Amino acid sequence: MGNTNNWMDNWLDSQQKYWNAWADMAQRGMKAPEAPKSPMQEGLNQWWNAVSSMAPPVGREVFDRLMDVSKGYFSMAERFMAGNQADPQGGLEAINGWLDGMQKMWTDWSQSGANFRPDAFFPMGQMKGLTTFWDLPMDTWNRLAANVVPMPGDFTQAFHPEGAQPMRDQMNKFLSIPAVGYTREAQEQYQVLAQKQMDYLAAMQAYQAAFGKLGVETTQAFQKSLQVRAQEGKPITSLRELYDQWVEMSEQAYADFVMTVEYQTLYGRLVNTLLALKQQMARMVDQTLEAMHMPTHAEISTLQCRQQELRRDNLKLHKEIKGLQAQIEALRKAVLQPEQADEAAEEAPKAAVKKAAPAKRATPAAKAK
Amino acid sequence: MLPFDMRPDAVMQELTNYGQKLSHGMKNLMEVGEISTGVTPKTVVYREDKLTLYRFQNPNKDAITSKVPLLIVYALVNRPYMTDIQENRSTVKALMDAGQDVYLVDWGYPDRADRYLTLDDYINGYLDRCVDVICERHRVPKINILGICQGGTFSLCYSALHPDKVKNLVTMVTPVDFQTPDNMLSHWVQQVDADLVVDTLGNVPGEMLNWTFLNLKPYQLMGQKYLGLLDTLDDPEALKNFLRMEKWIFDSPDQAGEAFRQFIKDFYQQNKLLKGGLEIGEPVSLKNISMPVLNVFAEQDHLVPPDASRAMRGKLGTKDYTELSFPGGHIGIYVSGKAQKTVPPAIGKWLDERS
Numbered sequence: 001m002g003n004t005n006n007w008m009d010n011w012l013d014s015q016q017k018y019w020n021a022w023a024d025m026a027q028r029g030m031k032a033p034e035a036p037k038s039p040m041q042e043g044l045n046q047w048w049n050a051v052s053s054m055a056p057p058v059g060r061e062v063f064d065r066l067m068d069v070s071k072g073y074f075s076m077a078e079r080f081m082a083g084n085q086a087d088p089q090g091g092l093e094a095i096n097g098w099l100d101g102m103q104k105m106w107t108d109w110s111q112s113g114a115n116f117r118p119d120a121f122f123p124m125g126q127m128k129g130l131t132t133f134w135d136l137p138m139d140t141w142n143r144l145a146a147n148v149v150p151m152p153g154d155f156t157q158a159f160h161p162e163g164a165q166p167m168r169d170q171m172n173k174f175l176s177i178p179a180v181g182y183t184r185e186a187q188e189q190y191q192v193l194a195q196k197q198m199d200y201l202a203a204m205q206a207y208q209a210a211f212g213k214l215g216v217e218t219t220q221a222f223q224k225s226l227q228v229r230a231q232e233g234k235p236i237t238s239l240r241e242l243y244d245q246w247v248e249m250s251e252q253a254y255a256d257f258v259m260t261v262e263y264q265t266l267y268g269r270l271v272n273t274l275l276a277l278k279q280q281m282a283r284m285v286d287q288t289l290e291a292m293h294m295p296t297h298a299e300i301s302t303l304q305c306r307q308q309e310l311r312r313d314n315l316k317l318h319k320e321i322k323g324l325q326a327q328i329e330a331l332r333k334a335v336l337q338p339e340q341a342d343e344a345a346e347e348a349p350k351a352a353v354k355k356a357a358p359a360k361r362a363t364p365a366a367k368a369k
Numbered sequence: 370m371l372p373f374d375m376r377p378d379a380v381m382q383e384l385t386n387y388g389q390k391l392s393h394g395m396k397n398l399m400e401v402g403e404i405s406t407g408v409t410p411k412t413v414v415y416r417e418d419k420l421t422l423y424r425f426q427n428p429n430k431d432a433i434t435s436k437v438p439l440l441i442v443y444a445l446v447n448r449p450y451m452t453d454i455q456e457n458r459s460t461v462k463a464l465m466d467a468g469q470d471v472y473l474v475d476w477g478y479p480d481r482a483d484r485y486l487t488l489d490d491y492i493n494g495y496l497d498r499c500v501d502v503i504c505e506r507h508r509v510p511k512i513n514i515l516g517i518c519q520g521g522t523f524s525l526c527y528s529a530l531h532p533d534k535v536k537n538l539v540t541m542v543t544p545v546d547f548q549t550p551d552n553m554l555s556h557w558v559q560q561v562d563a564d565l566v567v568d569t570l571g572n573v574p575g576e577m578l579n580w581t582f583l584n585l586k587p588y589q590l591m592g593q594k595y596l597g598l599l600d601t602l603d604d605p606e607a608l609k610n611f612l613r614m615e616k617w618i619f620d621s622p623d624q625a626g627e628a629f630r631q632f633i634k635d636f637y638q639q640n641k642l643l644k645g646g647l648e649i650g651e652p653v654s655l656k657n658i659s660m661p662v663l664n665v666f667a668e669q670d671h672l673v674p675p676d677a678s679r680a681m682r683g684k685l686g687t688k689d690y691t692e693l694s695f696p697g698g699h700i701g702i703y704v705s706g707k708a709q710k711t712v713p714p715a716i717g718k719w720l721d722e723r724s
Contacts, residue, residue: 051395059398059612061619066595070391073596077384081377095373136587144580226372235374239383242373243596250588259556268560275562279569301484301571308485315494 044070077239095226095242103219107212137254138211145274171198189284196277203273207266210257218253225249387599394602401605404612407450409461411473415502419477422499425453427465434468435717437513437536437724438503441473442496442527444519445628446578448620449475451703452517454613458704460713464515467717470507474499474520478622484571486625488632489650492527500527500534511536511660513720518542518673518699519632522642525681526649529657537723539663539716542699544673545655546680548640553585554672555637563633567626575621585671614700643680655681661689663719665712670699691719 048067055063080095171194179187225245229235236242257263286296415422427433441461443449452473453461464471474496479486503512513536516524521543528535547555566573583590601607641647642655662685666678675694682690693715695702702708 047392055395055398056401059401059608059615062595062598062612062615063395063398065591066391066598069592069595070387072592073387074384077380080375081380136591137584140580140584140587140591144577230372235372237374237379239375239380240596242375244593247588247593251586254587255553258553264556264560267557268562272560272562272565275565275569279565282569300481304482305485307482308490312490312494 044074073239073243076243080239080242096223099219099223103216107216138208141207141270186287189280189287193277193280193284196273196280200270200273200277203266203269207270210262210266214253214257217257218250221253222246222249390599390602394599394608397602397605397608401609401612404609404616406455406613406616407453408456409453409459409465414472414506415499417495417498419479419483420495420499421475421477422502423473423475425461425465425471425473427470432465432468433470435470435513435721435724437509437511437720438470438472438507439464439513439515439720440499440503441471442514442516442520442524443474443476444517445476445479445491445624446519446575446621448617448622449473449517451617451700454617454704455610458706458709460703460709463709463713464717467714468721469513469717472499472503476622479572479625480623481571484626487627488523488526491625491628492523493530493650496523496527497531497534500531504534509536510534513537513539513724515539515541515716516543518544522636525642525655525658526647526653528660529653529655530649530651532657532659535660537661537663537720538658539665539720540678540681541665541712542667542670542673542678542702543664543681544636544677545684546640546643546677547637549674549676549680551674552677554581557581558633558637561633563630563638566633567630571626573624573626573629575623578624579619579621582672614704643684655684656686658685659687661691661723662687663691663693663716665693665695665702665716667695667697667699667702669697669701672699689723693719 044067048063052060052063175191175194175198177191179185179191181187222245225248226236229245236245258267282297286298289296410426411423412426413421414424441449441452443452453459456462461471461473476491476495500512500514504510511534514524514528516522516539518541521540522545524538524540525543525545528538544552549555570577598608598611601611635641635647639646642653645654647653662681664678664681666673666675668675679692682692693712695708695712697705697708702712
């Protein structure tokens with residue numbers, strides 16, 4: 001804990017110095033020197049790397065997420081501040097520069113048909129942290145895909161834009177070779193697998209391209225909203241306000257887009273192609289297991305299905321037996337009640353003993369039924 | 370006027386404060402301890418497979434004024450402790466305070482052996498046996514049911530199939546029309562091949578549903594929410610509450626494959642509960658719902674839009690139909706302070722008038 005406090009103090013101290021230096025430059029009207037890396041983000045990273053191992057499991061993920069968001073937030077702040085120093089328009093130039101950069105990235109990306117790799121468009125760490133803001137829907141998909149297919153992250157991220165088309169061409173050539181010979185079936189399975197991969201890759205790229213377009217629209221909507229605020233005399237007065245405005249505009253643009261038929265088709269195709277790929281993988285794994293005389297997934301699935309059917313039948317029979325027992329009990333009572341009533345009148349103390357007898361007489365009635 | 374009015378020193382102060390909050394929050398995180406959920410004492414009255422039927426213990430027996438026990442039927446998605454998440458935010462406790470004798474079905478965490486559980490198994494099997502257990506314990510022919518979200522849809526189906534066992538039905542944030550124009554989830558799944566999903570995955574992973582739900586509002590739920598956390602990090606109790614909610618959000622059981630397949634196809638894709646043609650063991654008709662119904666929904670619900678619940682109106686067989694609209698969201702209807710004060714007491718009063 002003492003160690004943690006030291007790290008916290010050091011980090012806060014360095015942070016304070018950093019901002020003091022910024023303030024000093026701002027007061028003197030100096031332009032801040034270009035830094036290839038973001039000092040705030042780096043500081044944050046160092047601090048979190050040092051203390052995160054001491055964080056309890058409870059809440060660790062929450063803080064991880066908070067750190068990711070913080071990096072993006074600090075990056076936004078630094079971009080804003082970097083242009084704000086000598087900007088007579090109070091940061092407008094900086095924001096516009098930032099948003100123009102974002103628009104260029106989205107446009108280039110959506111036109112390239114490549115996967116989203118901001119570093120391909122913004123080298124030198126220029127966009128570091130910012131994608132935490134812009135990439136949230138894709139980030140959630142990547143997590144989902146990683147959960148479904150046993151590959152680290154979304155494996156399509158490994159396909160570089162410049163290599164995507166040649167790879168597709170090569171794959172198509174490979175897939176056009178007819179499977180022949182002793183291993184024909186195995187070859188066909190691999191060809192099907194490759195085709196499923198290609199299908200998923202194409203679906204993924206179409207999905208991402210649509211998000212590139214959405215990125216451009218979101219950026220424009222954000223810029224427009226800033227203009228509206230200026231016209232209405234409601235300027236943004238804090239970074240947090242700026243961030244909240246961005247969230248509002250992003251969420252609105254996103255909500256409009258994901259309710260279109262275009263998105264419905266893209267999403268359906270993305271999910272279906274991913275699962276078709278996974279299904280083919282499972283099929284091939286099963287073939288290998290079968291060759292090794294091990295139980296396959298399909299066999300276990302069949303057993304599970306039959307077991308459930310048996311359980312269902314069993315429960316149904318239980319219920320029927322219970323119902324029949326209740327009927328027998330009701331019949332028994334109906335048959336015996338008059339006797340009991342008579343006996344009770346004659347010999348009240350023996351009533352308890354007499355009660356047991358009818359059970360024997362009730363049995364034939366149940367059998368006859 | 371310019372769109373910004375931010376002085377550099379003010380921005381720097383804002384960032385410095387940010388760092389301070391972060392570091393103080395870290396200290397609080399170190400000391401946060403165990404995160405408790407499901408706070409009201411309860412006893413197990415029935416178990417079957419992964420299912421557990423609980424009865425909540427009311428320390429004051431005289432406080433139970435209702436003669437008819439109330440069974441809460443939660444969704445298969447997420448965990449039912451949302452209804453009893455903490456001492457001062459417990460729908461269960463508030464219902465008990467309103468004089469109800471409360472039971473709860475906990476569906477548990479299905480595993481691969483449960484992959485072939487169908488909606489028939491859940492509704493006419495598990496749920497029906499839970500109702501029987503309660504009826505036997507209390508020696509009553511009928512009980513009251515409170516269904517929540519998907520559990521509400523299940524309760525509607527159950528009530529339609531077994532109207533002789535349900536005295537009164539309360540539905541909370543329950544979809545009936547699965548294809549209202551503002552239903553984002555429904556819009557997304559229309560072209561998803563549910564057969565392929567289930568045939569490939571078997572059970573549907575809870576994480577898959579989690580990320581889908583987060584994608585309904587990704588910028589708020591994966592970004593802004595955490596930034597908002599900063600403002601409460603210095604308050605250990607508020608941090609604990611936040612972590613408690615996070616625990617619940619990401620505590621998602623896998624979905625039994627066959628039940629998921631039928632739910633997506635029959636409800637989301639074909640909207641059979643509303644349009645007709647639904648079969649769960651037997652044909653399900655909302656017209657069979659002859660008991661009194663209270664339909665509670667949230668006006669700002671992004672998961673189950675209010676219109677999806679309101680669609681119940683005029684479709685049921687009962688003449689005793691009441692709506693209760695709450696000005697909040699899908700989760701707020703259980704945990705917000707306002708909901709605690711208004712919703713459970715209103716449910717209790719409505720039930721008492723009919724029990």
